[in-house]
Amino acid sequence: MTSLAFSLVTGINHAMARLVDIWDSMGIMEEQRVERMETVKKHIEGLLNDMITEEEALRHRIRANIITFQKQLDTLCLEMSMDPYKMEEGLTVLQIEKNLRLRVEVLTKEKGERLKELHRLQQQDKELCVELCVTPYYIPTGSMPSRTQLQELREHIQTLSEEKKSRAKVFSGLREDIRKLMEEMGHEPETSLEKESVGHDEDIFLLTHENIKALKLLLSQMEVKKESLTNTLAELKERSMCLWNRLDALEQNCSVFQESVQGTLSDQITQWQGEVDRLTDLQKTRLGDVIEKVRQELVTFWDKCNLGREQREPFNAHFCDNNFTEELLALHDAALLKVKNYYDQVKPLLEALQRWEKYWALFQDFEKKANDPNRFSNRGGALLKEAKEKVKVQKMLPKLEEELKKGVEAWEKDQGSAFLVQGRRVMTYISSQWEEYKQQRDKEKSERAAKGEITTPFKTPTKRAHGGINGPTPNKIRKVLGLGIARVQTSYEGRILCFGTGTAD
Numbered sequence: 001m002t003s004l005a006f007s008l009v010t011g012i013n014h015a016m017a018r019l020v021d022i023w024d025s026m027g028i029m030e031e032q033r034v035e036r037m038e039t040v041k042k043h044i045e046g047l048l049n050d051m052i053t054e055e056e057a058l059r060h061r062i063r064a065n066i067i068t069f070q071k072q073l074d075t076l077c078l079e080m081s082m083d084p085y086k087m088e089e090g091l092t093v094l095q096i097e098k099n100l101r102l103r104v105e106v107l108t109k110e111k112g113e114r115l116k117e118l119h120r121l122q123q124q125d126k127e128l129c130v131e132l133c134v135t136p137y138y139i140p141t142g143s144m145p146s147r148t149q150l151q152e153l154r155e156h157i158q159t160l161s162e163e164k165k166s167r168a169k170v171f172s173g174l175r176e177d178i179r180k181l182m183e184e185m186g187h188e189p190e191t192s193l194e195k196e197s198v199g200h201d202e203d204i205f206l207l208t209h210e211n212i213k214a215l216k217l218l219l220s221q222m223e224v225k226k227e228s229l230t231n232t233l234a235e236l237k238e239r240s241m242c243l244w245n246r247l248d249a250l251e252q253n254c255s256v257f258q259e260s261v262q263g264t265l266s267d268q269i270t271q272w273q274g275e276v277d278r279l280t281d282l283q284k285t286r287l288g289d290v291i292e293k294v295r296q297e298l299v300t301f302w303d304k305c306n307l308g309r310e311q312r313e314p315f316n317a318h319f320c321d322n323n324f325t326e327e328l329l330a331l332h333d334a335a336l337l338k339v340k341n342y343y344d345q346v347k348p349l350l351e352a353l354q355r356w357e358k359y360w361a362l363f364q365d366f367e368k369k370a371n372d373p374n375r376f377s378n379r380g381g382a383l384l385k386e387a388k389e390k391v392k393v394q395k396m397l398p399k400l401e402e403e404l405k406k407g408v409e410a411w412e413k414d415q416g417s418a419f420l421v422q423g424r425r426v427m428t429y430i431s432s433q434w435e436e437y438k439q440q441r442d443k444e445k446s447e448r449a450a451k452g453e454i455t456t457p458f459k460t461p462t463k464r465a466h467g468g469i470n471g472p473t474p475n476k477i478r479k480v481l482g483l484g485i486a487r488v489q490t491s492y493e494g495r496i497l498c499f500g501t502g503t504a505d
Contacts, residue, residue, distance in 0.1 A: 012044070062097045069100035076107040080114070081146035111144060118145050121153045128160040132167065133208040167207040174215040181222040185229055186264025193218060229265040236272035243279035246290045287324040294332040295319060301339045305346065306353070308423025349407055349419060353426065356400040359393050360433060366390045367441075401430060 019040065023033050073085050085103055087096060118139070129136045137156040139145050145153070178197045182189065189195040196205065197218060205211050244254050261271045283290050298319075302312055312319075318331050343350075369386065408419050408426050421429040 016040070059093070062093050066093065066097050066100060069097065069104050072104050073100060073107065076104065076111060079144040080107065080111060081144075081148075082107075114145055114147075114150065117150060118153075121150070121157060124157050125153065125160070128157065128164060131207050132160060132164060133206060133210075134160070164207060167212065170212055171205060171207060171215065174212070174219055178215065178219050178222055181219070181226055184265060185222070185226055186266035187222070187225070226265065229269060233265060233269050233272060236269060236276055240272060240275050240279060243276065243283060246293045247279060247282060247286065249279075283329075284326060287326065287329055291324050291329055291332055294329070294336055298332065298336050298339065301336070301343055305339060305343050305350065306421045307339075308420060310423045311420065345415070346411070346419060349404070349411060349426075352400070352404045352407055353421065356397070356404055356430070359396050359400060362389075362393045363397060364437065366393065367437075401427075404430075 016037070019036070020033070023036065028036070076082075077084050085100075087099065091099070122136070122139070125136050128134075137153050139149055139153070175197050178194075181187075182194075182198060189198055193214060197215060205215075241254075243249075257275060261268050263271075298315075315335050318328060318335070321328055366386070366389070405427060411419055419426055424432070
């Protein structure tokens, strides 16, 4: 700086020296030289004053800019939810002004980008919220979103986009299921919802929870209607089968008709209904044969249900009526339907009773074999196998009786009526079977006693003194055992243990 000022003074001195030389050569007088030097002085002072004024003005503008930029920067930081800008220490005015100006430009640009992105994101959010019928992400109108708010808005839009895809998939699936059900049933859309459901316009529905519930309800209604039509079709098929059997229809003709039935459920129902009507009309011309077949089927189900005479008696008058009319056929059909329904209700109990009767028959068979002396001639482990099977049967019978008792009690409590087997309570029936078995056993025992067939119990030989045996020799014992091997007979009740040979007591 000092060398520059010295150079400036030296330059002025050289310029003044040249001016003096010029004035000397021109012969300008001293007074005129002074005037001219004053003029030079004024020029130099004027130029410097102008420069000083301009620099003062520049300094003032810079300071004013600093104040303005600082205010703008504070406002931007506040609007954009940023920390206040901290200036570095030791900077000149020009550096401060430059830093503030650049920072304002960066934040102003970022502000514009944020506003632009906010507008774009809010537009997406608005469209998604309208489709999904949800509340948009809230950012106060006219405010500047922070970076956190913009990120939350992006995540909100991402969530809504995924929800839209999920709901669209649900909507598409529901509409496809409804469309298929309508096609299977041959159902023509009636309501506006049904028409919109089967339409091909994918954007006709807003993806709202209410619309999803409406479609689910419609799908449920279609499923109920399909189930109803399916049940109706099954009933018509069963009715047709029954009529074919009653009318002795050719199996080939039945198969041809079944193969000819095609189309939707409604179409199939119409075709099967026509066949039922045709067979019903044909049945009217052959009432006698039809009623006799119904009676045969009725007796079959009575027997399956183990119905006693008292339970069959109320229908006896109609069963023996030979005045074949449509009213009589209707009564037989009603009775058959009633006993079939009863059979379906008690089928588990009947199956349990059949299992008990199966083991009861095995038990009686084992008891008969026990009285057969020839069974001891069967070697090869068959006797041991028979004994194991008998033990198994004896264990199963009380278990099955207990299960049957509990099942019957639960059924009677639920139905409010008694479960009868041949007109008797089931446990009474089982007790009677045991009583009959005991009486038969006592009768056989008495008959054998009358004939003198009861043998004395077998006694175990005792040892003789000094290693001998009192009584028969081992060879003689073998001969005695050859006449009848000692056996153990155990009654079902587990109370009688009889050791003997030959025929049991």
